[in-house]
Amino acid sequence: MNTTFALEQLMRWYGPNDPVPLPHIAQAGCTGVVSALHAIPVGEIWTVEAIRDYKAHIAAHGLSWTVVESLPVHEDIKTASGRYREYIDNYCRSLENLAACGIKVVTYNFMPVLDWVRTNVAYELPNRSEALFFNKADYASVDLFLLKRPGAEKDYTPEELESYRAHFAGLDEGYKQRLFQNVLLGLPGSDVAFTPDQVLEQLGHYRHIDRRQLQQNLISFLRSITPTAEAAGIQLAIHPDDPPYSVLGLPRIMSTEQDVVTLMEAVPSPANGLCFCTGSFGARPDNDLPAMAERWGSRIHFLHLRNTQRADAGNFMEANHLEGDTDMYAVMREVVQLMQREQRSIPMRPDHGHKMLDDLGKKTYPGYSAIGRLKGLAELRGLEYGIRRSLADLA
Structure with a gap:
């Protein structure tokens, strides 16, 4: 060979x-x-x-x-x-x-x-090293209740909406802030997150796509x-x-x-x-x-x-x-x-x-x-x- x-x-x-x-x-x-x-x-x-x-x-x-x-x-x-x-x-x-x-x-x-997209960029593992993590409930919390994307509710079932509302209610303000920043991180090589207005404006360009x-x-x-x-x-x-x-x-x-x-x-x-x-x-x-x-x-x-x-x-x-x-x-x-x-x-x-x-x-x-x-x-x-x-x- x-x-x-x-x-x-x-x-x-x-x-x-x-x-x-x-x-x-x-x-x-x-x-x-x-x-x-x-x-x-x-x-x-x-x-x-x-x-x-x-x-x-x-x-x-x-x-x-x-x-x-x-x-x-x-x-x-x-x-x-x-x-x-x-x-x-x-x-x-x-x-x-x-x-x-x-x-x-x-x-x-x-x-x-x-x-x-990740919801946590410093998820602590049992050995105390850190990993990237995607949590669907955290992501939905950003989509529905922090970013408040117009029409987002249509992408979830009634059962999911109820579950995510309860999940969001249990998050403290500091966690919400970090979560929001993590989800809206910009391109690789940058640690600057997009603003909500920037994201919503860009989402609007895909309204009919x-x-x-x-x-x-x-x-x-x-x-x-x-x-x-x-x-x-x-x-x-x-x-x-x-x-x-x-x-x-x-x-x-x-x-x-x-x-x-x-x-x-x-x-x-x-x-x-x-x-x-x-x-x-x-x-x-x-x-x-x-x-x-x-x-x-x-x-x-x-x-x-x-x-x-x-x-x-x-x-x-x-x-x-x-x-x-x-x-x-x-x-x-x-x-x-x-x-x-x-x-x-x-x-x-x-x-x-x-x-x-x-x-x-x-x-x-x-x-x-x-x-x-x-x-x-x-x-x-x-x-x-x-x-x-x-x-x-x-x-």
């Missing part, structure tokens, strides 16, 4: 203001970073000069930058309104400029308004940019919804394997692929991740490896990377076989991690403290090594 092809071990880095500096990422054993030009407003062109300067800064620390996460999609594109055609043109220009600077993979998502329309807008967007990506040699990798079900009444269109089927069949170009996030897809019990990795392996351009532990009522917690509900051994075994079968390496990063040890006293981006991710990376690296050795012995 050819063992040349292995996972490219990367770590996400949020730029010069990231509390985790580049030397620490290099010390963790990573060969590069996954990053983005966070200072450039969404919709504007990423220039060659800006990309080269950023890449040179990373290279000065002995690391590479070949995977972008994310090149954000403007809300006008998602709603196919306003200046969306201009923003699509800008997106294509940015793809061309990234390719000219040696970028190979561009990750993006098509989640409306909010990038990801249902799941089918949003899905069509995504397909139209990809049909517009994929020829540019193909010509430039860029692999597009869409990140699944997080969490993989409706939030604040907004449609979700990349949550299940059927969503993957719909998108890949509509835009069959090899440049149109997945950021296969085992945490996001794994938060739903109806997603069979090892089988999805087998069926869609040729379209997996980037891997986010993390695990979630599901509970009742739609609750879930970020688990240790090798524990949770996702069979990480089965996923990794399929990935190792995929790389040998297709003779390619796949970039991977350990996604999220528990906050632990010295990081407990530091301010870091939720899920992106150094030590918890290093622990996950070490576990995943060992798992990959063991599988590769065992398969080689069987060859």
Whole structure:
């Protein structure tokens, strides 16, 4: 068995203001970073000069930058309104400029308004480390009674409404304030929450956009940019919804394997692929991740490896990377076989991690403290090594 092809071990880095500096990422054993030009407003062109300067800064620390996460999609594109055609043109220009600077993979998502949602970003575990947590009753409390989204009651059964009213009545004011801020956190790389008025205004833009329309807008967007990506040699990798079900009444269109089927069949170009996030897809019990990795392996351009532990009522917690509900051994075994079968390496990063040890006293981006991710990376690296050795012995 050819063992040349292995996972490219990367770590996400949020730029010069990231509390985790580049030397620490290099010390963790990573060969590069996954990053983005966070200072450039969404919709504007990423220039060659800006990309080269950023890449040179990373290279000065002995690391590479070949995977972008994310090149954000403007809300006008998602709603196919306003200046969306201009923003699509800008997106294509940015793809061309990234390719000219040696970028190979561009990750993006098509989640409306909010990038990801958790109700607790410092959930204390029995060993006193901290995890990200999603509690459905807490989320509903924000939706119904704090944000007071117009029409929210229609999304819940009478029994649920009664239960959530009782739950909300038992929350103290300090908890409500922290909960509200957690749910309305902005894009990754920022610890500034959206204001209620900002969220309600954005929700209004989706008033007449249902799941089918949003899905069509995504397909139209990809049909517009994929020829540019193909010509430039860029692999597009869409990140699944997080969490993989409706939030604040907004449609979700990349949550299940059927969503993957719909998108890949509509835009069959090899440049149109997945950021296969085992945490996001794994938060739903109806997603069979090892089988999805087998069926869609040729379209997996980037891997986010993390695990979630599901509970009742739609609750879930970020688990240790090798524990949770996702069979990480089965996923990794399929990935190792995929790389040998297709003779390619796949970039991977350990996604999220528990906050632990010295990081407990530091301010870091939720899920992106150094030590918890290093622990996950070490576990995943060992798992990959063991599988590769065992398969080689069987060859």
